Amino acid sequence: xxxxxxxxxxxxIADMIxxxxxxxxxxxxxxxxxxxxxxxxxxxxxDLIMLDAMMPGLGGFEVLRQLKAxxxxxxxxxxxxxxxxxxxxxxxxxxxxAVDYVLKPFSLKxxxxxxxxxxxxxxxxxxx
Amino acid sequence: MxxxxxxxxxxxxxxxxxxxxSGASVAAIGSLVVAxxxxxxxxLIHVLPGFPAMQYNTALGFMICGAGLLTAALDLRRPTALLxxxxxxxxxxxxxxxxxxxxxxxxxxxxESYILTGVSSPGRMGPNSAFALTLTGAxxxxxxxxxxxxxxxxxxxxxxxxxxxxGIAALVGYVGGVPGAYGWSHLQPMAIxxxxxxxxxxxxxxxxxxxxxxxxSREAPAWLxxxxxxVVATVTVCLWHALSGGAPPVxxxxxxxxxxxxxxxxxxxxxxxxxxxxxxxxxxxxxxSRRRARSLEAANRTLHEEIQTRIRMEQDIQQFAALVxxxxxxxxxxxxxGRIMTWNPGAERLYGYTRAEVVGKDVSMLHGGNHxxxxxxxxxxxxxRVSRLxxxxxxxxxxxxxxxxxxxxxxxxxxxxxxxxxxxHDITSRKLLDRMKDxxxxxxxxELRTPLTAIKGFIELVADGDxxxxxxxxxxxxxxxxxxxxxxxxxxxxxIDMNLIESQRLEIRPEPLDLVSVLADVxxxxxxxxxxxxxxxxxxxxxxxxxxxxxxxxIQVFSNLVSNAIKYTPKGEVGIQAVATAAGVEVTxxxxxxxxxxxxxxxxxxxxxxxxNTVVAEAGGTGLGLVIAQAIIGRHHGKIDVESRPxxxxxxxxxxxxxxPDATGxxxxxxx
Numbered sequence: 001x002x003x004x005x006x007x008x009x010x011x012x013i014a015d016m017i018x019x020x021x022x023x024x025x026x027x028x029x030x031x032x033x034x035x036x037x038x039x040x041x042x043x044x045x046x047d048l049i050m051l052d053a054m055m056p057g058l059g060g061f062e063v064l065r066q067l068k069a070x071x072x073x074x075x076x077x078x079x080x081x082x083x084x085x086x087x088x089x090x091x092x093x094x095x096x097x098a099v100d101y102v103l104k105p106f107s108l109k110x111x112x113x114x115x116x117x118x119x120x121x122x123x124x125x126x127x128x
Numbered sequence: 129m130x131x132x133x134x135x136x137x138x139x140x141x142x143x144x145x146x147x148x149x150s151g152a153s154v155a156a157i158g159s160l161v162v163a164x165x166x167x168x169x170x171x172l173i174h175v176l177p178g179f180p181a182m183q184y185n186t187a188l189g190f191m192i193c194g195a196g197l198l199t200a201a202l203d204l205r206r207p208t209a210l211l212x213x214x215x216x217x218x219x220x221x222x223x224x225x226x227x228x229x230x231x232x233x234x235x236x237x238x239x240e241s242y243i244l245t246g247v248s249s250p251g252r253m254g255p256n257s258a259f260a261l262t263l264t265g266a267x268x269x270x271x272x273x274x275x276x277x278x279x280x281x282x283x284x285x286x287x288x289x290x291x292x293x294x295g296i297a298a299l300v301g302y303v304g305g306v307p308g309a310y311g312w313s314h315l316q317p318m319a320i321x322x323x324x325x326x327x328x329x330x331x332x333x334x335x336x337x338x339x340x341x342x343x344x345s346r347e348a349p350a351w352l353x354x355x356x357x358x359v360v361a362t363v364t365v366c367l368w369h370a371l372s373g374g375a376p377p378v379x380x381x382x383x384x385x386x387x388x389x390x391x392x393x394x395x396x397x398x399x400x401x402x403x404x405x406x407x408x409x410x411x412x413x414x415x416x417s418r419r420r421a422r423s424l425e426a427a428n429r430t431l432h433e434e435i436q437t438r439i440r441m442e443q444d445i446q447q448f449a450a451l452v453x454x455x456x457x458x459x460x461x462x463x464x465x466g467r468i469m470t471w472n473p474g475a476e477r478l479y480g481y482t483r484a485e486v487v488g489k490d491v492s493m494l495h496g497g498n499h500x501x502x503x504x505x506x507x508x509x510x511x512x513r514v515s516r517l518x519x520x521x522x523x524x525x526x527x528x529x530x531x532x533x534x535x536x537x538x539x540x541x542x543x544x545x546x547x548x549x550x551x552x553h554d555i556t557s558r559k560l561l562d563r564m565k566d567x568x569x570x571x572x573x574x575e576l577r578t579p580l581t582a583i584k585g586f587i588e589l590v591a592d593g594d595x596x597x598x599x600x601x602x603x604x605x606x607x608x609x610x611x612x613x614x615x616x617x618x619x620x621x622x623x624i625d626m627n628l629i630e631s632q633r634l635e636i637r638p639e640p641l642d643l644v645s646v647l648a649d650v651x652x653x654x655x656x657x658x659x660x661x662x663x664x665x666x667x668x669x670x671x672x673x674x675x676x677x678x679x680x681x682x683i684q685v686f687s688n689l690v691s692n693a694i695k696y697t698p699k700g701e702v703g704i705q706a707v708a709t710a711a712g713v714e715v716t717x718x719x720x721x722x723x724x725x726x727x728x729x730x731x732x733x734x735x736x737x738x739x740x741n742t743v744v745a746e747a748g749g750t751g752l753g754l755v756i757a758q759a760i761i762g763r764h765h766g767k768i769d770v771e772s773r774p775x776x777x778x779x780x781x782x783x784x785x786x787x788x789p790d791a792t793g794x795x796x797x798x799x800x
Contacts, residue, residue, distance in 0.1 A: 010578050010581075010582070012582040012586075013578065013581055013582055013585070016581075016582060016585035016586055016589065017585075019589060019594065019595075020585070020589060020594065023594050054574055083573060083574040083577040083578055083581070103577075104577040104578060104580070104581040105577055105580040105581040105583075105584045105585075105613070105617045106581060106584075106585075107584070107588065108584075108585050108588045108589060108592075109588065109592070
């Protein structure tokens, strides 16, 4: 049982992830854009954050940068969710300190498995 | 360099030809008369009965002088000098005998004269013939002597002209019935054929002198007037002398000269000398005016050519100007330190500045600050061209425009770089399109994947029972839906990968990798699928050296090969083997499926290629998988090839280089 923040602007996708993770026994908070994600993250200090790369306002990568710059939040593991096939998006995410990334469309079972994995570890930002 | 010769390809050899012809004629006359003397043929010696005889020595002298003219015309200098000296000696010796009234015994040295003339010693040639022979000999010698004086040809020419005059005077005597003109005093007269021969000899000498002068200065000799005057004057003096019945005082007349009966000879003399002077003067004037006309003509021709060249150049310039003016591209010329010199309408349209606003200004006003000016000018100074430099320029309104610049050095005639020309082509719309394409791919992939994610996710939630219990039939149907959404996902990924490959933006993340685990991953995914279809699934993976690779991309490649193998194999087996080789790792995916024909082989790795038969049609697929696989393996510095026969299955072989930790290049691969 962990506290997970899901930042996703697509309502149905967010519903789906929240449903699955709640069913898996986690406590889930949802943010509909980057700014809300930052507010909720600072307020709640979750155990894991899932960030959609493409969101209105603050994008996922910018949120990731701010999270890793915040001493209170930099240890929280982040999984990036991206619909872009570009390798550089994935690299940006991993360089910025995300522990994992999930490419849309994804399998919910796989997503749930990656969440469990990520909850067991966290990573500081690395240089590739 | 020949001065006299006709043997060389000398353009001024007409005079030399005339001289050679004269020489040959005189030599022939001499030979005939010698033959006449030897055969006692009176016609040859006298020509007409009662005419004076040509003496044997004269005939010999003609042979010598004629030969001398020929050798001179052939530019044989030594024989010419020798013959000239010989002729001169005969003439001079004879004159000596007349002057000193002695007999040196040369008159009959070769042949005893059998004709008694009654006017002089037997066999002695006339004084005028001796005089002519002497001058001819001197002329021949002076022709080959050639002193350093610029007008040296005038010497032989004058000698020749006097000889001509002596001959002409004698001829006039024969024609006009004035014996004193061909018989000086009452001494031995000149025979008629001697007169002809002497005239020819003089003409030959003048001709050779003329030829030499023309060879030297490429124009008619300046002394022509002098020669013409000398001929007329000498003829006049000879005629005057004949008419006045006198003899040259040195020639000691045997009979006293009769007293002149009238003043006619003196009038003739005065008129003749005046005529000679007038003739000389007019020939001189003619020459000068002809030379002037010629140089004027040459100047005119040069001027005309210059004008034509100017006109052509101006036409060229106008055509170039029209090209520059009508160009859609901006064309400008700058000095080497970057000041704008010319500015075409294309530049006005592109940058928005008028000609007056920019000429004299620094070209950097157009640069957006990102143009490596120093490097460009270094290349220009070396005479190199800068081709298709893509950069951003600023317009008058401050708008940034993408341009492709071609900057060329402009050279002066000595090849020095003096200025630079710049052609700027507007590529803003092309750049915009490129960016739109990039954005489009990103947008499309996002827009397609988001709904697909929702479809897949909710099907999964229902099928897994997260939303409540499901019946078996419902689960079967949901699985069909899930499988199709997976296919759609693969299709989208393939299209995006293809786009990346085509725009050369396919990136891979290489890291040290154990292929055994990658292949185990792939096998575990497809083992069940093969067995469900009733196919045997064989795996044989030996321990392998590490490679450097992107595991997700390599899984994509092997998954594609194995899923293809299963797809196109109705019965039998599919399999995956891996062995270590000398160079690295070799992975083989084989099947006992439908195989490929020869044509299909060739097209296998081309876009959208799919087999032709029904199995293929049922199996579905985009036809992009192998192209993508080949690109990915290529980016790993590996190779992919295939062996296949229709009905006997296919064998795809992938080779990847082994990881050499110490010898990896910046991209993580062994440098080749």
